[in-house]
Amino acid sequence: xxxxxxxxxxxxxxxxxxxxxxxxxxxxxxxxxxxxxxxxxxxxxxxxxxxxxxxxxxxxxxxxxxxxxxxxxxxxxxxxxxxxxxxxxxxxxxxxxxxxxxxxxxxxxxxxxxxxxxxxxxxxxxxxxxxxxxxxxxxxxxxxxxxxxxxxxxxxxxxxxxxxxxxxxxxxxxxxxxxxxxxxxxxxxxxxxxxxxxxxxxxxxxxxxxxxxxxxxxxxxxxxxxxxxxxxxxxxxxxxxxxxxxxxxxx
Amino acid sequence: xxxxxxxxxxxxxxxxxxxxxxxxxxxxxxxxxxxxxxxxxxxxxxxxxxxxxxxxxxxxxxxxxxxxxxxxxxxxxxxxxxxxxxxxxxxxxxxxxxxxxxxxxxxxxxxxxxxxxxxxxxxxxxxxxxxxxxxxxxxxxxxxxxxxxxxxxxxxxxxxxxxxxxxxxxxxxxxxxxxxxxxxxxxxxxxxxxxxxxxxxxxxxxxxxxxxxxxxxxxxxxxxxxxxxxxxxxxxxxxxxxxxxxxxxxxxxxxxxxxxxxxxxxxxxxxxxxxxxxxxxxxxxxxxxxxxxxxxxxxxxxxxxxxxxxxxxxxxxxxxxxxxxxxxxxxxxxxxxxxxxxxxxxxxxxxxxx
Ligand code: SF4
Ligand code: SF4
Ligand code: SF4
Ligand code: SF4
Numbered sequence: 001x002x003x004x005x006x007x008x009x010x011x012x013x014x015x016x017x018x019x020x021x022x023x024x025x026x027x028x029x030x031x032x033x034x035x036x037x038x039x040x041x042x043x044x045x046x047x048x049x050x051x052x053x054x055x056x057x058x059x060x061x062x063x064x065x066x067x068x069x070x071x072x073x074x075x076x077x078x079x080x081x082x083x084x085x086x087x088x089x090x091x092x093x094x095x096x097x098x099x100x101x102x103x104x105x106x107x108x109x110x111x112x113x114x115x116x117x118x119x120x121x122x123x124x125x126x127x128x129x130x131x132x133x134x135x136x137x138x139x140x141x142x143x144x145x146x147x148x149x150x151x152x153x154x155x156x157x158x159x160x161x162x163x164x165x166x167x168x169x170x171x172x173x174x175x176x177x178x179x180x181x182x183x184x185x186x187x188x189x190x191x192x193x194x195x196x197x198x199x200x201x202x203x204x205x206x207x208x209x210x211x212x213x214x215x216x217x218x219x220x221x222x223x224x225x226x227x228x229x230x231x232x233x234x235x236x237x238x239x240x241x242x243x244x245x246x247x248x249x250x251x
Numbered sequence: 252x253x254x255x256x257x258x259x260x261x262x263x264x265x266x267x268x269x270x271x272x273x274x275x276x277x278x279x280x281x282x283x284x285x286x287x288x289x290x291x292x293x294x295x296x297x298x299x300x301x302x303x304x305x306x307x308x309x310x311x312x313x314x315x316x317x318x319x320x321x322x323x324x325x326x327x328x329x330x331x332x333x334x335x336x337x338x339x340x341x342x343x344x345x346x347x348x349x350x351x352x353x354x355x356x357x358x359x360x361x362x363x364x365x366x367x368x369x370x371x372x373x374x375x376x377x378x379x380x381x382x383x384x385x386x387x388x389x390x391x392x393x394x395x396x397x398x399x400x401x402x403x404x405x406x407x408x409x410x411x412x413x414x415x416x417x418x419x420x421x422x423x424x425x426x427x428x429x430x431x432x433x434x435x436x437x438x439x440x441x442x443x444x445x446x447x448x449x450x451x452x453x454x455x456x457x458x459x460x461x462x463x464x465x466x467x468x469x470x471x472x473x474x475x476x477x478x479x480x481x482x483x484x485x486x487x488x489x490x491x492x493x494x495x496x497x498x499x500x501x502x503x504x505x506x507x508x509x510x511x512x513x514x515x516x517x518x519x520x521x522x523x524x525x526x527x528x529x530x531x532x533x534x535x536x537x538x539x540x541x542x543x544x545x546x547x548x549x550x551x552x553x554x555x556x557x558x559x560x561x562x563x564x565x566x567x568x569x570x571x572x573x574x575x576x577x578x579x580x581x582x583x584x585x586x587x588x589x590x591x592x593x594x595x596x597x598x599x600x601x602x603x604x605x
Contacts, residue, residue: 027515030515030516031515034515034517145512148513148515149513152513152517154513157510158533159533160531160532160533161495161531161532161533162492162493162494162495162531164494164495164496164499164582165494165495165496165499165526165528165531168316168317168326168495168496168499168500168526169326169327169499169525169526170326171292171298171316171317171321171326172293172316173292173293173294173295173296173316174296174316174580174582176582177293177294177295177296178293178294178295182582184494184582185492185494185496185582185583186492186494209493209532210532211493211532211545211547212492212493213488213489213490213491213492213493213547215489216488216489216490216491216492216547216583217492219489219490219583220490220492220582220583220584223583223584
């Protein structure tokens with residue numbers, strides 16, 4: 001059996017995910033033995049190349065990105081969105097909450113027309129995404145799990161429970177009991193509740209659970225002493241695209 | 252079961268323990284075997300831990316974060332290791348080990364009794380049952396806070412059967428009246444030897460519960476016969492965010508999820524199980540991706556029917572022990588007693604109409 005061909009592509013993101021991949025080199029090295037890395041970040045000239053697994057980092061936020069992701073999809077058997085920018089638009093999507101013109105002006109000034117921009121989209125808004133590795137930066141153990149599963153021809157586990165579950169499994173003292181606020185109850189687990197475990201609150205970097213009760217979440221944050229606006233702002237930090245629809249309640 | 256009623260209580264032997272003898276007694280127990288007791292956790296929380304120093308044991312505490320089940324059904328547990336090439340597997344070896352649980356509230360032991368029932372029925376769960384063997388429990392009284400409602404589910408302060416000894420705090424002091432509940436308790440006291448029997452007819456101090464269910468506990472299952480379609484479930488679901496905390500920390504929830512993880516060598520792997528719960532998205536998902544309890548109102552309803560109806564129909568006991576964890580730790584402030592009382596209101600209105 002020939003080694004699966006694996007490629008990595010970089011779109012709009014901060015490269016924090018790249019750095020995070022280097023955080024567990026040993027296991028990764030074992031894994032890399034099993035695959036053939038054909039492309040890393042920069043597209044090669046040979047457009048005819050096909051991939052067994054394509055990992056996509058970053059959000060889609062310019063017309064050329066759209067073209068490029070279509071092209072990659074055409075040439076990939078399995079496509080994985082890597083990190084929250086790719087999964088949901090991530091923190092990039094905050095710009096979607098403001099008029100596009102304003103955003104471009106802030107970033108590029110009068111040169112804004114030289115840099116065409118579109119609202120930051122998750123990869124899945126443009127092409128079919130087979131699997132996701134969530135988190136900002138992405139969770140390294142989850143990345144390893146997905147990568148490993150795919151290389152071994154297995155279906156990766158999709159996590160759709162809250163961060164609280166993982167926090168309770170570890171019997172952490174809940175940060176709410178220390179007077180902090182926390183987005184853990186509505187945020188998708190998979191990170192091992194790493195922030196509350198280290199005494200921090202969860203800022204929701206993995207996006208919401210699939211059936212999030214948005215109104216309930218706002219109500220919950222109001223109980224923690226936030227205004228509705230502040231609650232929405234906190235919830236949208238990493239999840240503007242996922243949450244922008246229909247949060248009206250409590251206004 | 253040897254049920255200790257109040258009239259029998261008066262006949263139990265009693266010993267007076269002060270702070271110092273209690274500490275010495277814990278040290279004495281530690282010489283005999285592993286002792287597990289409540290200790291401080293974080294800034295203002297508690298957890299059961301193996302005692303390394305008797306001074307760490309906290310005797311006055313409202314409740315621990317995880318219930319006692321964590322020692323018999325660990326939150327995360329490796330079940331077996333397998334080898335895909337050789338097509339073999341090796342189960343984790345579990346051995347029964349002597350342990351004494353010290354400073355346990357009575358509802359908590361009732362929780363263990365409910366789990367015993369659930370795990371003995373049908374296919375006995377051998378990992379749980381093996382760990383459960385050779386466990387002795389020494390109880391302690393507690394001041395109910397605004398979340399406890401054990402009395403409302405049939406567990407008043409003087410329910411102490413199943414313990415070997417019970418420490419009842421003498422109000423406003425750090426002294427205890429210790430009741431000898433069974434012969435194991437008597438043996439412990441005799442070999443400890445440093446305390447004197449008190450010829451009193453003291454009873455276990457009654458406790459005031461602020462949190463109460465409106466109806467007598469033996470009528471609760473009947474209420475559940477009539478409220479399946481109640482609007483109360485929708486009302487709760489407006490606020491519930493489905494985090495699953497109420498399942499995971501429940502003293503009587505026992506569901507778990509099993510996952511296999513294969514090593515990079517594509518050959519070795521292990522099977523692990525985790526606490527799971529009916530409030531969570533993937534729980535009711537069946538093969539094919541369909542989820543038959545998709546909505547949060549259905550899930551909350553299922554959760555409560557498991558506590559007050561489905562298992563109760565078979566076991567004859569409520570499977571909620573009133574520890575209040577589901578409510579105390581709910582980030583959306585949803586109170587199980589409020590839910591039950593709203594259901595009771597629905598039920599009584601219905602009864603009046605018919
Ligand atoms: S600290 Fe946050 S994630 Fe952990 S249990 Fe509390 S609310 Fe949930
Ligand atoms: S705890 Fe929350 S903020 Fe921290 S890594 Fe997990 S999802 Fe992200
Ligand atoms: S703890 Fe509260 S918010 Fe979380 S699932 Fe249970 S009832 Fe809902
Ligand atoms: S349902 Fe709530 S109060 Fe009842 S046993 Fe479970 S956690 Fe405790």
